Amino acid sequence: MQIDGYKKNYKMYSYSKVIKDQVILKPTKKNNSLNKLRKNISNLLDELTIKDGSVISFHHHMRNGDYVLNMVMEEIAKRNVKDLTLFASSIFPCHEPLVKLIKEGVVTQIYSAYISGPVAEAISQGLMKKPVVMHTHGGRPRIIESSEIKIDVAFIAAPSCDYRGNINGSLGKNACGAIGYAVTDAWFAKNTVAITDNFVISVDKPHIEGKYIDYIIKVDSIGEASKIVSGTTKITRNPIGLKIARLAAEVIKYSGYFKNGFSFQTGAGGISLAVAHYLKEIMKEENVKGSFASGGITGYLVDMLKEGLFERLYDVQCFDLDAVQSIRENEAHIPISASKYANINDDCIVNDLDYVILGATEIDLDFNVNVTTSSTGEIMGGSGGHSDTAYGSKVTIIVSQLFNARIPVIKEHVICKTTPGETVDVLVTERGIAINPRRRDLIERFRQTNLPIMTIQELKKISDNLVGIPEEVEFTNKIVGIVEYRDGTIIDLLYKRG
Amino acid sequence: MNELRRSLLFIPGNNPGMLQNADVFDADSIIIDLEDSVSLDEKDAARILLKELVNAIIFKNIELIVRINPFDSEDYQKDIEVVKNLNIDTILLPKADIQSVKDLDNKLTEINSEIKILVLIETAFGVEKVFDILETSDRCIGLMLGGEDLCVDLTCERTKSGEEIFYARTRLLNAAHALKLKAIDTPFTNTNDEAGLIEDTNFAKKLGFTGKASINPRQITSINKCFTPTIQEINHSMRILNANKQALKEGKGVFAIDGKMVDLPIIKRAEKTIVVAQKLGLIKNSGEYHAN
Amino acid sequence: MDIIKPSKAGTYESNDIYIMLFPGYEENLIELESVVYDCFGYQIKKVIKDVLKENNINHVLVKAIDKGALDYTIRARMITAIKRGVSNE
Numbered sequence: 001m002q003i004d005g006y007k008k009n010y011k012m013y014s015y016s017k018v019i020k021d022q023v024i025l026k027p028t029k030k031n032n033s034l035n036k037l038r039k040n041i042s043n044l045l046d047e048l049t050i051k052d053g054s055v056i057s058f059h060h061h062m063r064n065g066d067y068v069l070n071m072v073m074e075e076i077a078k079r080n081v082k083d084l085t086l087f088a089s090s091i092f093p094c095h096e097p098l099v100k101l102i103k104e105g106v107v108t109q110i111y112s113a114y115i116s117g118p119v120a121e122a123i124s125q126g127l128m129k130k131p132v133v134m135h136t137h138g139g140r141p142r143i144i145e146s147s148e149i150k151i152d153v154a155f156i157a158a159p160s161c162d163y164r165g166n167i168n169g170s171l172g173k174n175a176c177g178a179i180g181y182a183v184t185d186a187w188f189a190k191n192t193v194a195i196t197d198n199f200v201i202s203v204d205k206p207h208i209e210g211k212y213i214d215y216i217i218k219v220d221s222i223g224e225a226s227k228i229v230s231g232t233t234k235i236t237r238n239p240i241g242l243k244i245a246r247l248a249a250e251v252i253k254y255s256g257y258f259k260n261g262f263s264f265q266t267g268a269g270g271i272s273l274a275v276a277h278y279l280k281e282i283m284k285e286e287n288v289k290g291s292f293a294s295g296g297i298t299g300y301l302v303d304m305l306k307e308g309l310f311e312r313l314y315d316v317q318c319f320d321l322d323a324v325q326s327i328r329e330n331e332a333h334i335p336i337s338a339s340k341y342a343n344i345n346d347d348c349i350v351n352d353l354d355y356v357i358l359g360a361t362e363i364d365l366d367f368n369v370n371v372t373t374s375s376t377g378e379i380m381g382g383s384g385g386h387s388d389t390a391y392g393s394k395v396t397i398i399v400s401q402l403f404n405a406r407i408p409v410i411k412e413h414v415i416c417k418t419t420p421g422e423t424v425d426v427l428v429t430e431r432g433i434a435i436n437p438r439r440r441d442l443i444e445r446f447r448q449t450n451l452p453i454m455t456i457q458e459l460k461k462i463s464d465n466l467v468g469i470p471e472e473v474e475f476t477n478k479i480v481g482i483v484e485y486r487d488g489t490i491i492d493l494l495y496k497r498g
Numbered sequence: 499m500n501e502l503r504r505s506l507l508f509i510p511g512n513n514p515g516m517l518q519n520a521d522v523f524d525a526d527s528i529i530i531d532l533e534d535s536v537s538l539d540e541k542d543a544a545r546i547l548l549k550e551l552v553n554a555i556i557f558k559n560i561e562l563i564v565r566i567n568p569f570d571s572e573d574y575q576k577d578i579e580v581v582k583n584l585n586i587d588t589i590l591l592p593k594a595d596i597q598s599v600k601d602l603d604n605k606l607t608e609i610n611s612e613i614k615i616l617v618l619i620e621t622a623f624g625v626e627k628v629f630d631i632l633e634t635s636d637r638c639i640g641l642m643l644g645g646e647d648l649c650v651d652l653t654c655e656r657t658k659s660g661e662e663i664f665y666a667r668t669r670l671l672n673a674a675h676a677l678k679l680k681a682i683d684t685p686f687t688n689t690n691d692e693a694g695l696i697e698d699t700n701f702a703k704k705l706g707f708t709g710k711a712s713i714n715p716r717q718i719t720s721i722n723k724c725f726t727p728t729i730q731e732i733n734h735s736m737r738i739l740n741a742n743k744q745a746l747k748e749g750k751g752v753f754a755i756d757g758k759m760v761d762l763p764i765i766k767r768a769e770k771t772i773v774v775a776q777k778l779g780l781i782k783n784s785g786e787y788h789a790n
Numbered sequence: 791m792d793i794i795k796p797s798k799a800g801t802y803e804s805n806d807i808y809i810m811l812f813p814g815y816e817e818n819l820i821e822l823e824s825v826v827y828d829c830f831g832y833q834i835k836k837v838i839k840d841v842l843k844e845n846n847i848n849h850v851l852v853k854a855i856d857k858g859a860l861d862y863t864i865r866a867r868m869i870t871a872i873k874r875g876v877s878n879e
Contacts, residue, residue, distance in 0.1 A: 239715035240519055246719065376828045405804050405858025406826045430522040450779050466518070466555075467860060470829030514863040515805035542873065543799055547866040554862035 005109050005130030006482055007148060013491040015422040018391075020487065022345050024145040027187035029212050036165055036216045041075045041195075044215055048191055052082045054152040057189060059182040060090035060114075061157065061169060061317050065227025068157040068195050070097050071219065077106050083129075085109040087151055089140055089181040089338070090384070093117030094227075102127050111149065113137050114382035124378040126480050126496040132379075134372060134494075135484045137316070138342025138350070138388040141184040142488060145345065154189035156182045156208070157222045161196035165213025166206035169335070170328035172198030174225040177318030177327045178297075179207050183337035186212040197222045207335050228318065235277055235300075236270030240401055240430045245274030247451065248357060248399050248428045253282050254449050255395050255442060257354040260288055264310075265295040265350075265389055266357040268319040271399045275357045276300045283309050294341070294349050295356075295385060297333070302326040305333060314349050316341040316385075342388035344486045350385070350392030358386055360398045360427075362414040365456055367421030367436045369398060370414040372483060375407050377415045377473045377497055379481060387419040388486050395425050395442070402429040402459065403467045410460040415473065416483060417492040432459050474498035500559050502526040502777060503680055503709040504725035505718045506642070508565070510535035511544035517551055523715040524722060527561035532577055533568070533592055541573045545580045552584045563616060565590040569598035578605055581613075588614040588639065593621055593647070596634050603635035613637070616682070620644025622651045625666045629673040640680025642711055643670055646687065656687075658694060660701075671706045683707040689714040699724040726778060727771045735768035735775075793850050797875030800859075800867035807834075807859035809871040812851040818842055824856035837861050841868040850875075 002008060011019070038044040050056065056076070058069045069088060074097065076084070086107050091098070096118040101107045103122075108129035113136055115123065123132050135143060143149050156179070159172040167186075169179035174197055186192050186208045193215040194208075203210075236242060248271075252258055264279070266272040277300065283289065293301045294314040299322030305313050313333045318324045327333045339346045350356075361381070362370040369390075374380045390396040400409045409429070425442060427434045434456035435443050446453045474497070481494030507525035509516050511532045520528045530551075536544040548564065564586050566577035570593075581589060582605060591602055594617035606613055615637040619628055625648065632638050645663045649656040656662065663684065674681035683702035686695045699710050699721050710721045727735070737755060742765050745753040753760055775781050793813040800808040820835055838852055841864075852868075859867070 237716075239523055242716060243522060243524070406830060406860060407858065430519070468830065468833055470826070471832060473828055513803070513806075514859055515803060518805060518860055518863075543866070543870045546870045546873070547863065550862040550866040550869070554860075554865075 003131060003479060003482065006133065011489045013420065013485045013489040015420055018344070018485075018487050019489065020344055022142070022146045024345050025147060025188060027212065029187065031165070031211055031214050034163065036213060037163060038215050038217055041072055041217055044193065044217060045075055045079060048153060050076055050079070050081055050084070050153060053084070054081070055085040055087055055149060057087040057151045057154040057185045058089070059156065059179065059185065060088065060092065061176040061179050061181065061228070062174070062223035062225070063090075063228045064092040064094045065224035066092065066094055066157065067221055067223040068155060069095055072155050072195070073098060073101055073107075077101055077104070082106060083108045085111065085149075087111045087149060089137070090114040090382075091116070091119045095119055099127070105129065109133070111135060111140075111143070112382065113140060114384045116380055120379040123480055124497065126478055128480065131479045131494070132481045133484060134382045134481055136342065136383040136388050136486045137181070137338050137385040138344055138348060138486045139484055139488065140181065141337065141339035141343045142345055142486070144184045144188050145339065145343070146488070148488065151185055151189035153191045153193060154182070154185035155193050155195060156186060156213075158194040158196040159222065159225075160198040160200055160203055161194045161216055162200050162203045162210065163216070164210030165194055165216055166203035166210040167194055167196075167208040167213070168203045168205060169207050170324060171200075171203070172196075174198070174222050175324050175328065176225055176228050177324035178315040178335040180316030180336055180341055181338045183208055184339050191215070193217060195219055195222060225321070225324070228320070228324075234270065235274045238270070241271040242274055243430050244399050244401065244428055245271050246278050247433060248275045248397050249278035249282055250449075250451060251397055251426055251428060251433060251446075252279060252355055252395070253286070254445060254451065255355075256445050257394055258286075258288060261291045262288070262354045263291050263352055264293045264355045265353055265393070267359060268296055268298050269359050272357045272359065273298060273300055275399065276304070280304055280309060292352075294353065295389070297323040297327070299323060302333070305330065314341070342385050342392070342486070344388075348392065350389045353389060353393035355395050355397065356389040356393040357397050357399055358390060358419075360400045360409055362411045363398060363400070363409055363424070363427055364411050364414045364421070365460065367424040367427070367456065368414050368417045369419040369421075369424055370416045372416040372418045373494065375411075375415070375470070377475060377495075379494065383418050383483075387423065390419045390423040391486060396423060397426045397428060398424060399428050402431050402463050406467050408463045408467050408470065410456065410463055411470075416494060418483060420485070420491065427456060427459070429459060431462055434459050500526045500561050502774070503561065503640075503682065505721040506563065506682055506709060506711045507715060507718060508535070508685070508711065508713045511548055512536045512540045514547065517547070521557050521560050523718045525560070525712070525715075525718045526709070526722075527563050527588075528557070529563040529565050529590055529711070531565045532573070533565050541567070541576070545577060549580055549584060552586060561588060562586045563588040563590050565592060565618070568593040569601060578602070582606060582609055582611055586613060588616050590616045590618055590642065592618045592644070593624065594618055594631055595621070595624055595627060596631055599631055599634040599638070603637055606637065614639045617641045618644050619666070619670055620647035620651075622648065625669055628670055629676065632673060632677050632679060638679060640682060640708075641670055641674050642682040643667060643684040645684030658688070660698070667702070667705055667707075675706060680708045681706065683710040685711045685713045686717065687713060689716060692720065696720050696724065727775050727780070731771055732775045732780060735771040738765060738768040739772065791846050791872070791876055793847060793872065793875035795875060797871045799870035799874060802855065802857060804857050805859055805863070807854055807856040807864050807867050809867045810853040811871045811875045812853070813849065813875065815849050815851050818848060819851045820854065821851070822854045822856065824854075825858050826856070833861070834864060837864045838868055841865055841872070845869075845872050847872060
């Protein structure tokens with residue numbers, strides 16, 4: 001079946017045939033011009049001529065405080081260009097003005113790892129001409145380096161930039177720390193534009209070297225750094241979340257990989273952060289020190305680095321301002337590119353992970369996880385690094401309430417398979433812990449403990465008895481999204497609601 | 499039913515969100531409250547919610563307690579009419595005195611109910627009469643101290659260090675242990691002071707309390723930990739019991755461990771520790787210790 | 791049994807349901823808003839109808855605003871609203 005607007009030679013996902021070691025491009029660009037500064041976006045667009053069908057890219061390090069995507073798109077829209085492909089690492093509620101451009105046909109396709117807010121709603125309503133492609137954080141650099149997509153112009157929000165185009169994300173009034181998602185764009189886009197509100201004489205330790213940058217534009221503000229703390233970056237106060245976190249930390253303790261030199265990643269959700277909190281206590285009690293923690297980094301992990309509980313932090317994006325400060329000041333807090341983080345074709349960090357803590361909107365009896373849609377099928381997120389880290393780490397732990405406001409997490413089938421069950425090992429809920437039957441080693445180990453281990457079928461039964469079984473949501477056959485696994489195969493399709 | 503009663507968690511009786519998760523916080527007992535946490539004009543709603551909840555959900559491995567309204571209130575009768583027919587383990591009777599325990603006991607006996615009574619001692623009068631109150635009914639499994647209300651009665655301020663309730667604590671403990679009943683300590687009400695909670699709980703344990711009430715699920719882990727034997731305590735108790743076995747075999751009356759004489763009270767205490775550890779599943783296959 | 795005056799029960803808190811009953815309708819009508827309408831709308835209405843039937847109530851408008859209540863909570867709030875609506879207290 002050919003999907004309109006999508007690559008013709010696609011393959012379907014198969015765990016036993018995950019595609020690795022594709023031939024990838026090496027960056028060769030050397031733009032040493034000293035004349036990169038342009039007056040404003042409008043002037044630049046006179047020079048660049050973005051045509052119908054161009055691919056333009058953005059990164060999301062300013063998260064829900066980003067101004068750059070909207071200000072560029074507004075200028076582009078004035079030029080009566082149609083049919084653009086927007087290659088944006090993530091899209092947040094602040095990007096609401098895009099909805100109008102989608103309706104007008106200015107933007108007809110989106111590639112992204114995570115979409116929430118009004119744009120996600122518009123996509124779910126079927127307003128886009130072509131289905132969106134929801135890749136992973138590691139999938140994004142893979143798409144670029146394998147030249148599946150050629151970016152015409154990359155717009156890079158630059159918290160600090162010098163006249164050669166050297167960019168550092170940690171300096172400036174809107175410092176956001178690591179800018180890992182912009183690196184591959186800068187290396188391979190035909191044209192790269194740094195948009196900065198902090199134009200300085202010299203950037204010492206650039207996260208992106210000036211030779212990859214073609215143009216520089218000064219603006220008043222690239223965003224609101226205070227809003228990079230989007231979503232929950234505080235430990236949950238909810239006692240149910242705390243119980244789940246405590247159980248997850250104990251799962252780590254007894255799993256067999258918890259020893260000096262272990263590695264760990266956790267997200268910024270309330271429960272995930274609380275896992276770090278309890279893990280910290282256990283590490284101190286057991287006198288175990290880790291090698292590294294990775295991912296989106298929060299103040300919690302920064303504190304653990306400072307206390308010597310981890311040797312290094314590998315950071316692709318900072319989730320809060322403590323992390324931004326740390327990456328600026330601490331040599332052991334290392335910025336990495338999205339490719340180094342999670343690209344299946346790269347020697348990536350996620351492959352060295354022992355543990356990752358992840359969330360779920362839905363999980364099914366085969367441990368497939370949905371973090372792309374709500375439990376009624378509307379897009380409200382995406383993999384981000386979910387399926388990359390699940391694939392790479394030795395123990396993948398999903399933390400979730402068994403149900404909340406009557407919505408259960410365990411379903412017969414997930415509406416969208418974001419992360420395949422073959423890569424998910426443990427589900428921790430407030431009423432019990434289920435281990436993937438593929439992990440006999442873990443099942444055997446946990447038998448020796450007092451942890452409340454049961455099968456996922458038993459857990460589902462507890463949940464069903466309490467909340468009932470939800471009615472199935474109906475969909476039309478109109479495809480609104482393609483969910484790509486990290487190797488570029490299709491793992492699922494998203495349909496418009498009936 | 500769980501009879502450990504290390505931790506007893508109060509759950510507001512008219513709050514469905516909290517009720518539906520009451521059993522996930524590892525409290526040994528949950529106390530569904532119809533009294534202070536329910537406003538006067540929602541008492542009817544709370545009773546009906548309690549009834550529908552208990553008829554729909556089976557609580558496993560947990561003691562289900564209901565705190566009814568006090569004897570002298572309008573809602574007392576209505577509460578009992580509903581509660582006496584429910585599948586619950588225990589009624590917590592607030593502001594307990596001899597008359598009210600007698601009345602409650604009679605009402606339960608009329609219908610051959612097996613529901614037990616836990617008396618909440620929270621008046622100066624109750625403290626003075628506690629032994630007699632406990633003796634009023636065979637249904638009494640023990641007492642709980644209500645420190646906040648008691649301090650109102652004593653016209654004193656309730657403090658963190660708790661000197662003002664020290665007398666009540668020890669007097670209640672003596673009465674409860676004299677009758678071989680449970681003694682549950684008053685809640686520690688500052689839910690953001692984890693260190694204070696642990697200190698207060700350890701103090702209560704040191705005095706002789708067998709468990710502690712709580713008004714916040716976040717406190718349960720710390721309370722349980724305090725009333726759970728540590729690995730060192732379990733191992734030490736094992737050594738005592740093994741040495742005792744050996745001494746009996748050899749016909750020795752007394753023996754020493756680490757240079758300390760071991761006599762009957764010490765052996766009894768070791769036995770108690772092992773019983774609790776076994777109930778908690780901390781000892782499997784004779785002597786192997788497992789973390790919880 | 792007849793509802794003799796408008797009555798209400800429940801709250802707008804998560805996991806609860808707010809029920810309002812209005813007497814004087816030809817037949818029972820149910821207006822339901824729910825945060826889980828897509829998944830449990832049918833089930834919630836069924837529970838409401840069951841309780842009306844058990845209490846032999848035939849002429850009310852039920853307005854229900856649901857925040858993810860479980861079945862026993864829905865039952866409890868319905869029973870409470872009915873008891874309040876039939877009583878003259």
